[in-house]
Amino acid sequence: MDAPLPPRESAQFIAERSRDVFIDGGGVRRVAELLLAEASGPGLRLEGWKALHELNPQAADEAAVSWVFLTDTLNFSFWSESDEHKCLVKYRGRAYSGYWALCAAVHRALDQGIPITSASYYATVTLDEVRHIFRSDTEVSMPMMEERHRILNETGTILLEKFGGSFLNCVRKSENSAQKLVSLVVENFPSYRDVTQFEGKRVSFYKRAQILVADTWSVLEGKGDGCFTDISSVTMFADYRLPQVLVHLGALKYSDELLKKLRKGEMLSYGDRQEVEIRGCSLWCVELIRDCLLELIDRKSEKPNAEINSILLDYCLWDYARDHREDMKGIPFHRTRCIYY
Ligand SMILES: Nc1nc2c(c(CN[C@H]3C=C[C@H](O)[C@@H]3O)cn2[C@@H]2O[C@H](COP(=O)(O)O)[C@@H](O)[C@H]2O)c(=O)[nH]1
Numbered sequence: 001m002d003a004p005l006p007p008r009e010s011a012q013f014i015a016e017r018s019r020d021v022f023i024d025g026g027g028v029r030r031v032a033e034l035l036l037a038e039a040s041g042p043g044l045r046l047e048g049w050k051a052l053h054e055l056n057p058q059a060a061d062e063a064a065v066s067w068v069f070l071t072d073t074l075n076f077s078f079w080s081e082s083d084e085h086k087c088l089v090k091y092r093g094r095a096y097s098g099y100w101a102l103c104a105a106v107h108r109a110l111d112q113g114i115p116i117t118s119a120s121y122y123a124t125v126t127l128d129e130v131r132h133i134f135r136s137d138t139e140v141s142m143p144m145m146e147e148r149h150r151i152l153n154e155t156g157t158i159l160l161e162k163f164g165g166s167f168l169n170c171v172r173k174s175e176n177s178a179q180k181l182v183s184l185v186v187e188n189f190p191s192y193r194d195v196t197q198f199e200g201k202r203v204s205f206y207k208r209a210q211i212l213v214a215d216t217w218s219v220l221e222g223k224g225d226g227c228f229t230d231i232s233s234v235t236m237f238a239d240y241r242l243p244q245v246l247v248h249l250g251a252l253k254y255s256d257e258l259l260k261k262l263r264k265g266e267m268l269s270y271g272d273r274q275e276v277e278i279r280g281c282s283l284w285c286v287e288l289i290r291d292c293l294l295e296l297i298d299r300k301s302e303k304p305n306a307e308i309n310s311i312l313l314d315y316c317l318w319d320y321a322r323d324h325r326e327d328m329k330g331i332p333f334h335r336t337r338c339i340y341y
Pocket residue numbers: 049053056075076077078079097098099100211215236237238239240241242314315318322341
């Protein structure tokens with residue numbers, strides 16, 4: 001079977017044929033201007049990954065890389081039916097939700113002596129143990145617990161068989177190429193194969209594979225094994241938060257029909273035409289925002305302290321979405337239950 005289009009090309013192909021999701025040129029520019037103000041701050045710098053997030057590993061060693069691999073292997077589908085009743089994990093006096101609940105649960109387990117980031121442990125961890133490790137401190141559990149258990153066993157077994165139980169060995173096989181690492185991950189770990197169809201073409205988003213490469217780059221601070229020569233070729237990560245924030249900021253628009261459907265809380269299945277259009281147009285929209293931002297920076301002839309790329313734009317917009325949850329209440333996120341994002 002022919003290889004799918006890579007994410008960036010997939011996004012352009014989808015955006016050019018989209019019927020229910022549209023990119024707004026004026027909105028793209030306004031977001032670029034909003035981010036220009038950030039260009040010299042920590043929000044758009046690689047160092048922000050550690051400095052702004054207390055649950056991200058602060059070290060840059062093999063254990064930190066293993067932590068990133070474990071969390072990104074489980075980095076999907078945290079949204080709950082109602083925002084009032086959701087999974088929360090308390091850790092060091094704070095209650096975390098969504099993706100951060102996952103990270104808090106990993107730290108809680110490690111503090112209790114459970115080696116959850118070790119492949120030899122999660123390759124054979126039982127469902128009951130997974131339920132205990134990722135237990136919620138509310139009556140709402142983390143979604144898709146059975147799928148998380150299956151993926152842990154599958155991924156741990158493969159990591160032991162093919163990479164000596166350490167994701168750092170896989171990183172080293174990429175020889176400092178981000179694209180090669182994305183390929184190694186999707187070729188060897190089935191749960192990362194975020195591929196679907198659109199108008200007869202096989203398209204890919206590779207959301208978890210790309211964020212895994214980005215987080216590996218971040219945790220290794222862009223140095224040594226984490227110094228990827230082609231890191232700027234990695235695109236934003238097509239999840240369910242970025243589309244929501246891009247619509248909120250006016251860079252993306254939904255048709256009335258789609259907006260009505262999302263407002264009613266209707267589910268979209270993975271691979272549905274509208275679901276693919278939301279993900280593809282969001283990815284392409286961030287590429288256009290990046291191009292516009294780089295143009296604005298050139299015009300201001302203010303050299304940013306480090307190269308701005310789609311990863312840093314994504315992190316910044318995702319954090320923005322987290323910090324503006326209340327303002328975004330009127331904009332629905334699309335509800336898809338899957339293991340890919
Ligand atoms: N596009 C994009 N999607 C991201 C992330 C992250 C966290 N990563 C970075 C964040 C801080 C550190 O810098 C990490 O590196 C999680 N997600 C996705 O969001 C969804 C969870 O959302 P909520 O239910 O609100 O927690 C779910 O699909 C999850 O897969 C990101 O950065 N970008």
